[in-house]
Amino acid sequence: MASGIMPDELYGTVRVNDAVIEIIEVLEEQPWGARSCPPHTHAWFECNYIYEGSMKTGFGGPLLNVGPGEFFLVPAGAEHRHEYLPESPHRGVCLRWTVAPAEPTAGGGAGSVYAALERLREWQLGCYEDRYGLGERILRLFEEAREADSLASVQLTFVQILLTIAAVRHPEGRVTPAGADQSDTAFLRKIEVYLNDERAEKMNVRRLADALHVSYNHLARKYKRLTGKTIVGRLTEIRLARALDLLRRTDASIGAIAEVSGFGAAHYFSRVFKDVYGVSPKTYRKGLNVEAQKEPETVSVFSAE
Incomplete structure (x- = not known):
């Protein structure tokens, strides 16, 4: 590879309008022989997209199967666990980030990036079929990273992916039974x-x-x-x-x-x-x-x- 940015270099802080997004990690995910990940929480948001194979994930309730072309989002503070299937090892991408207001009084009216991304804290926990072009946008992120000389431009593509998710008001899919995680x-x-x-x-x-x-x-x-x-x-x-x-x-x-x-x-x-x-x-x-x-x-x- 000539110039370009590797996935593990796609971290850092980017400001978009009234929001400051901390990109923690862009990870090409494979289980590498692991069979499970026990219940845990973390202080960042996480989105997992599956391209091949399958895995299981749960949010305080029954485990849900996640297959190719499906994704799940874990808001900060939400407990979750995973099981991996050796007979069908998955390959996917994991995005991790945090969001904060650019100013103490930011995050208000129409067009607020901070308000849009903060709404992801209320995301309905579950497994969803990608009807939003999310998988294509993530692949485009990797393509841009391989060709880009500017980290900032790739980071903005990352933010566009988050806004695509935030624009989904009523996702359709298999959800955790109401209240289980609460x-x-x-x-x-x-x-x-x-x-x-x-x-x-x-x-x-x-x-x-x-x-x-x-x-x-x-x-x-x-x-x-x-x-x-x-x-x-x-x-x-x-x-x-x-x-x-x-x-x-x-x-x-x-x-x-x-x-x-x-x-x-x-x-x-x-x-x-x-x-x-x-x-x-x-x-x-x-x-x-x-x-x-x-x-x-x-x-x-x-x-x-």
């Missing part, structure tokens, strides 16, 4: 996935609320009603468990453990640790090799909000 069980599972994500050591519960498309107050009230505990307390419990494991297995400094486990400042970590376990992290570590030293009891750190 069940209380799925709601709690999404929260656990986010809170236990080791990459999210600095997670803010208000960002979690944004990812689940609910207000923080609604998230806090519903979580307390379903579990009897607070979501802030649950996050603290997860962070403490991570810190205990690091204290046992590593000789990392208290400051480093505080940072990695999500507490940030060492003095804050030490205070929370001592409030729950009765000893400081430093004292606890010293006592690990003393036979008489008992392991701290598992104490609930939940409290009313």
Whole structure:
């Protein structure tokens, strides 16, 4: 290949009118022997288009077959899982992106790109036959990438694909039974996935609320009603468990453990640790090799909000 842009180079930020689109990934997808992908959520949008073979995907309900010329879209925060079929391995393309307003007050009236792409958060989860020329547009994206010298022009083609999807008001296809992905069980599972994500050591519960498309107050009230505990307390419990494991297995400094486990400042970590376990992290570590030293009891750190 002479000049051109490879698919894994199609990332970056592009502004179109009142929207800022972060292109995360354009991936030529093949399972490569994998049999499944367990339930998970993520903070970006994802669109999967199948060209050959087949796979199964689900959104909290029964798995749906996805075959050639079909696609599915996963809004940010929606739980989903996949199964791959060795007897009919699929080949397709996966697009991943996020969208934000160009200005704090952007995203309003007619012609708003941000408003159009934000509506994809309400996309009806399911598997859809491509009646919109989506597959052709994706192939054109790859063709343009191979021939283009300008990354910006290819990124704009990517945005045109997103707007094509956003223009579909009432897609026709096989959908997940109404409300399955919004069940209380799925709601709690999404929260656990986010809170236990080791990459999210600095997670803010208000960002979690944004990812689940609910207000923080609604998230806090519903979580307390379903579990009897607070979501802030649950996050603290997860962070403490991570810190205990690091204290046992590593000789990392208290400051480093505080940072990695999500507490940030060492003095804050030490205070929370001592409030729950009765000893400081430093004292606890010293006592690990003393036979008489008992392991701290598992104490609930939940409290009313």
